[in-house]
Amino acid sequence: MTTSSNALLSLDHISLSFKGVNAITDISFAVRAGEICALIGPNGAGKSSLLNVINGVYQPQRGSVHFDGHAYRRMNPYHAAHSGIARTFQNIALFRRMSVLDNVLTGRNLHRRSTWLEQTLNVGRARSDETVQRSYAEVVIDALDLQRYRHTTVGTLPYGVQKRVELARALAAEPRLLLLDEPMAGMNADEKHVMAGYVLDANTQFGVTVVLIEHDIGVVMGLSDHVVVLDYGKKIADGAPAEVRSNPDVLAAYLGTRH
Amino acid sequence: MNFIDSFKRRGTVSRVAAAASLTLALTAAFLSTAQAAGEEYFPLQSYRVGPYAAGGSGFFGGFIDYMNLINKRDGGVNGVKLTWSECETEYVVEKGVECYERLKSGLNGAPAAATNPLSVGIAYATLDRSTADKIPLITINHGRTDSTDGAVFPYVFPLQLNPYSEVSAIVNYIGQQSGGLNQLKGKKIVVLYHGSPYGRETIPVLDALAKKYGFELTQIEVPHPGNEQGSQWLTIHRINPDWVILRGWGVMNPVALKSAQKVGFPANHIIGNIWSNSEEDARPAGDAAKGFISITTHPSGTDFPVIQAINQYVIKPGNGNLKDPARFGTVYYNLGVVNGILNVEALRVAQAKFGNKPLTGEQVRWGFEHLNLDDARLRQLGAYGLVQPLKLSCADHEGGGAVRFQQWDGQQWKVISGWVQADRALLRPIIEKSANAYAREKGITPRDCSKDI
Amino acid sequence: MSSPDTTLSAPRTFKPYPQQRPLLKVWLAAVLVLIAFVVVPVFGNDYWLNAILIPFLVLSLAGLGLNLVTGYAGQLSLGSAAFMSVGAYATYNLLVRVPALPLAVDLLLGGLISAVVGALFGLPSLRIKGFYLIVSTLAAQFFVEWIFTRVSWFSNDDTSGVLSAPRLTAFGWKIDTPAARYLFVLGVTSVLFILAARLVRSELGRRWMAVRDMDTAARVIGIPIGRTKLLAFALSSFVTGIAGALWAFAYLGTVEPHGFDLNLSFQVLFIIIIGGMSSIGGNFLGAAFIVLLPILLSNAAGALATVGIEAGQLQNLQKILFGTLIIVFLIKEPDGLARLVQTVRNRLRDWPLRA
Amino acid sequence: MGFFLEVLVGGLLAGVMYSMVAIGFVLIYKASGVFNFAQGSMVLFGALTYVSLVERHVKPVLAFGVTLGALVLIALLIGRLVLRPLVSRPPIVLFMATLGLSFILEGAAQLFWGAQVHGLDLGIDDKPLNVGGIMISQFDIFAAATAGVLVIGLSLLTNRTRLGLSLRAVADDPLAALAIGVRLPRVWAIVWALAGFVSLVAGLLWGARLGVQFSLSLVVLKALPVLIIGGFSSIGGAIVGGLLIGASEKLAEVYVGSLLGGGIENWFPYLLAMLFLLARPVGLFGEPAVERV
Secondary structure (H helix, E strand, C coil), X not given: CCCCCCEEEEXXXXXXXXXXXXXXXXXXXXXECCCEEEEECCCCCCHHHHHHHHCCCXXXXXXXXXXXXXXXXXXXXXXXXXXCEEEECCCCCCCCCCEHHHHHHHHHHHHCCCCHHHHHHCCCCHHHHHHHHHHHHHHHHHHCCCHHHCCCEHHHCCHHXXXXXXXXXXXXXXXXXXXXXXXXXXXXXXXXXHHHHHHHHHHHCCCCEEEXXXXXXXXXXXXXXXXXXXXXXXXXXXECHHHHHCCHHXXXXXXXXXX | CHHHHHHHCCCHHHHHHHHHHHHHHHHHHHCCCCCCCCEEEEEECCCCCCCCHHHHHHHHHHHHXXXXXXXXXXXXXXXXXXXXXXXXXXXXXXXXXXXXXXHCCCECCECECCECCCCHHHHXXXXXXXXXXXXXXXXXXXXXXXXXXXXXXXXXECCCCCHHHHHHHHHHHHHHHCCCHHHHCCCEEEEEEECCHHHHCCHHHHHHHHHHHCCEEEEEEECCCCCCCHHHHHHHHHHCCCEEEEECCCCHHHHHHHHHHHCCCCHHHEEECCCCCCHHHHHHHHHHHCCCEEEEXXXXXXXXXXXXXXXXXXXCCCCCCCCCHHHCCCHHHXXXXXXXXXXXXHHHHHHHHHXXXXXXXXXXXXXXXXXXXXXXXXXHHCCECCECCEECCCCXXXXXXXXXXXXXXXXXXXXXCCCEECCHHHHHHHHHHHHHHHHHHHCCCCCCCCCCC | CHXXXXXXXXXXXXXXXXXCCCXXXXXXXXHHHHHHHHHHHHHCCHHXXXXXXXXXHHHHHHHHHHHHHHHHCCCCCCCHHHHHHHHHHHHHHHHHHCCCCCHXXXXXXXXXXXXXXXXXXXXXXXXXXXXXXXXXXXXXXXXXXXXXXXXXXXXXXXXXXXXXXXXXXXXXXXXXXXXXXXXXXXXXXXXXXXXXHXXXXXXXXXXXXXXXXXXXXXXXXXXXXXXXXXXXXXXXXXXXXXXXXXXXXXXXXXXXXXXXXXXXXXXXXXXXXXXXXCCCCHHHHHHHHXXXXXXXHHHHHHHHHHHCCCHHHHHHHHHHHHHHHHHHHHHHCCCHHHHHHHHHHHXXXXXXXXX | CHHHHHHHXXXXXXXXXXXXXXXXXXXXXXHHCCCCCCHHHHHHHHHHHHHHHHHCCCCHHHHHHHHHHHHHHHHHHHHHHHHHHHCCCCHHHHHHHHHHHHHHHHHHHHHHHCXXXXXXXXXXXXXXXXXXXXXXXXXXXXXXXXXXXXXXXXXXXXXXXXXXXXXXXXXXXXXXXXXXXXXXXXXXXXXXXXXXXXXXXXXXXXXXXHCECHHHHHHHHHHHHHHHHHCCXXXXXXXXXXXXXXXXXXXXHHHHHHHHCXXXXXXXXXXXXXXXXXXXXXXXXXXXXXXXX
């Protein structure tokens, strides 16, 4: 598959299997810079696996990932982060015993210019660096309305807020690509609506390209520019929300007529 | 202290600490010295719990009982009553230091005469302090060999027997057994030592002796605490030596005897040193210990007049210090008594010079340095045969340097030899060399022992 | 990326170091400094200085060291004593072999050397997780103890491996009286505590806690796990090593390798459990506790003896007491005395409102 | 060659003794995921109690029973007062709790029975047998046999019985096990009681070798590397690990130690364990822990 000119991310015949069991079979698609792309499909369709492939938690057996023009055969989460890919997790992966602010600041670690020694002795670039990182953290905190939780220990926050903090930590890294694994899981309609708003802000205000996994078709259709539908590790549809909605295979997969 | 204040007002736990600071303030308060009551004070850094409790409780039991005897029978030393207080060290160095600092300034005005920690580690850690505070540090039968040189170590007294003399005496005994020192040539001797400063202290001098007498020497280290010696004894089994010298400590001793039995090495060719010579070292090994030989600076047993006196004046009236009366007259107990005798006699000598009143550590030090116990005096003390003749001087803080040999018959020790002398002339230069090295490192200018201080 | 930049161009105002309140208020701290540096050395007697305050400070420092690697970075270590001894022996050799160097430099280098050793024994942490790591640190404990007993070079060819403190002087100031030793220790301790307090609030401190709380997530946001862990071990051992040097020369004066045995490691561990994991001030509280409780008990010995509890049993009771406290703290107050103090202070602060 | 074999055999037999202590660990680890540092002090406590009773002219059998009773009681208390409040806390915390536990037990043991050294005679004399020119200690053989019986018994218990089943369930996931109706406290109690029994047997064997005294609790430090190598959750592993450690440490002490000046036994096993860990982080027989993102 040729990477379309303005594609930020493109997957090229990715196949992944655990001990012979295929999780993903020969999937290819591209994500254009600036768009919000949704991965949907029934449970076990391989959505999370796909995210894990993109930021290198898993190594695909076949196929390659192109990010920002470079092809990666072997990617690992650390390099993914450094090349501008941030993500959140299905079940929250925050630093529970740290404050919201500290969590967000860890997101800034890629942008630190001063060394730990400078910071400890408070010499050289330390001061200016601190100011910059701190201001940006504040920007994100404001954008996600987390001001009042700034110094609260994350572990003590309600689920919905934690989801938000995780998004904030990801955004703080100034990523080019943001992978969201079910950012609205376990939320009621209103909360979902609010969260969707933040995702949209991330996309427009911060200009981040987003790939997200979501079950709620309604939300997905409203939110995303581009939908990729998976079923049993295979891609069964890929396109604008409207056309995907009318795709018979998708209907089959969701209405379950095939099984 | 500041932090204590800072959490005085707070939580339950901190209340304890607050109380602590209070108590300490108090103790610190009345430790302010002022020559008062006619008493001489002996600070006791004793240890009655922990891995080495057996040694501590026996030794300090004997020491205390003897001081009791002096008070009860003689009304003190020339009218000066003896007083003491205990501070548990658990044989832990830091605790020993804390105890030293707590007790050093005397008790209710009675000045501290000398400290007797009976622990190499604590002795090392309080060595500089003792010198600075002018309080004699008595390390009977142990301690730093080169502290024998009183010119460099004015306040340290490795009484009776320092580690070098110990091994020298053992080698001499082996010589006797083989029919003369010249017979040592070609003999195989293994030294099994505890992997600690105490154990390693004698490595060089043993090498020297081996060179001098031409016996084959192998020195094998047992890692602390020494409760696993399989490999060491297999090696010994392979070497198949004529004698094994056991420089053990605590649990290492019974284990050594049992492991010897495992490889079929005869116990009556194992010679235990001064810290492998107690009932507590032999008995736990059961049959494996039968025939085990060890040195001692003082026989065990109760038939010495002084021990009898203790029995009459202290034990019988029910003031004995031992929890387990069966340990009366055992090696560690008698060592405590011997230690008591030496301390008291030193005090006596010092009083002869400074007058019959409570004396400072500095004055008692003079007493130790001029200690001179001949057989006549020992008979008067009822300690003839229990304590060896001892003459100390500015240059010689050890004195005796003789040991007797005893054998474990499965129940108790039986003395099997007279006094065997160490070759102190041979050792002296080595000691002085080491002492002078120490002096250089510390920037000490040795006293001139030719003129009496 | 446009909009955030515009916001940046008009930076908003905020406190540079927003933290949960430090353990002590500023004015209180000032008073304490005055007491610690002036009142105590002038009025404190030998016993307090030699037997309580100096070991208290040194142990606080050791606790701080362990707290960095265990409390903040979440890597359990049972080798504190080993790293202390490395610091002590390194400093000693510098003192006696390179007399030219000033004491401060010797300490610094001693710390650096033990930092290297610490990092070395921290290497397995790159592969081994959680408390499997105690093996590596125990290996350090026993190996170091052995090599210092065994290789007499380290102890300037003293066959028995014993160190004897040379006379200490810093910038022409002879450190020979208890008060002087106390001030010296206090000075070093204060400096290191201040630096550590800054360190744990720096990016590195945040990375440590991130690794502690969830290393997988830390990796995904681009934190170099390995480097972070090794730095934790290195810096921890740096502090611990200096503590060791002070322990040997400013406190005990003469030490043997077995002076730095497993028990000491445990003591240091207890300090941070009781004082408070990932708390800086907690180390002082923990150390004070560890130092004072035994002394309190043995002081009470006389009184209790009349009740029929003699000295020996007291030590056993103390062991039991310590063990119990460890467990109670782990269950009831995992954040130790530090948190206890914190909560009590908060209570006092908004007491009128609550009541 | 003969000597080499002698060292090897000696090492293997010593290893069995380490395994004895290690097995206690494994039992508890399987059941409660706790790395029980207090195992050593349980060994001390058991042996000391038994000896002290016997010295007070209690019949050995009775003494054994009473001691076992005491250990079981302790086990119950531990389960209720320590483990339950700490369930589902990080392993490090649990480990530290057992550190505290070991202090309590050591303190209590000496508080009740004093600190002096006791000899312990199990009536098996320790004269060496000469098997094909190799010295083998009767006592060690007896110890090995005992260990063998223990292992067989325990493996039957953990693999063939319902208890074993719930044991494994608890080991996998305490909370889940709780959910499917395993009575956690009961399982814990049983297992800790079993561990108490094992530690008592180990204590008697060790005590008979070393004399019963304080440093018995130090055997824990020998058992640790054994566990690392054998894996925390496998009784078979404990045995194999013990043999490995025992043999290699003795060979090392005799052949390498002599070059390094001896006394390397204290750290060599740990070095070995570390190398193992680096090669195989879960030990020979441990099941790898699955980690999900």
